Amino acid sequence: MRILLGQRLRAVYASLVREPVPERFLELLERLEATEKAS
């Protein structure tokens, strides 16, 4: 198998990007938005 190192880097990175976004970030932004509206 022949691979370019650059392609490997992008593949490894892309696999990280594809990971599902943890709920905590959606909740965090909802919280920030709610605080904004309350103030």
Add this chain to the structure above:
Amino acid sequence: VSAQQHDSLCEPLIKAVPNLRAFAISLCGDVDRADDLVQETLVKAWNSLASFEQGTNLKAWLFTILRNTYFSECRKLRREVKDPDGELAAKLSVSPEQHGHMDMVDFNAALAKLSDDQREALILVGAEGFSYEEVARICGCAVGTVKSRVNRARVRLAELLQVEGTIDWEAGKTRRSAMIETAR
């Protein structure tokens, strides 16, 4: 900053999270710490929205906040911990369970052995696709510094993965000299 501006920021922030996470994991090699970094970045971005110039690159701005947060934490840790190198090296080894593929684990282990600034530059240019100029702005250094960091990172990574010959990092090029044979 108006509530309206915040409303319009919410969606782009969420959209940026997967890339911020990938960058943070690549930087610190630790998913939990990466998530804390992303969270801190989002809160800082939210609170300092006034300093974001509309129409400029939001992603680059967020990456700047994240890397500054990471490196200032590192400096703090270095002051507190006597043996930061050993500790960081241990943290940076990614377990096979975490990322499955053995080949990928080798690659991540090699990536983790690069210095922080080299790894950062390589990821931003080689994986995120920022230009050298953008990376220079993100990292607060000269364009030439970014170029030399990226070059040294490539050479070191090739050494670590025991790749011989010239490596062509540009996307889409398939020069023979750019090819490497993997042992498996």
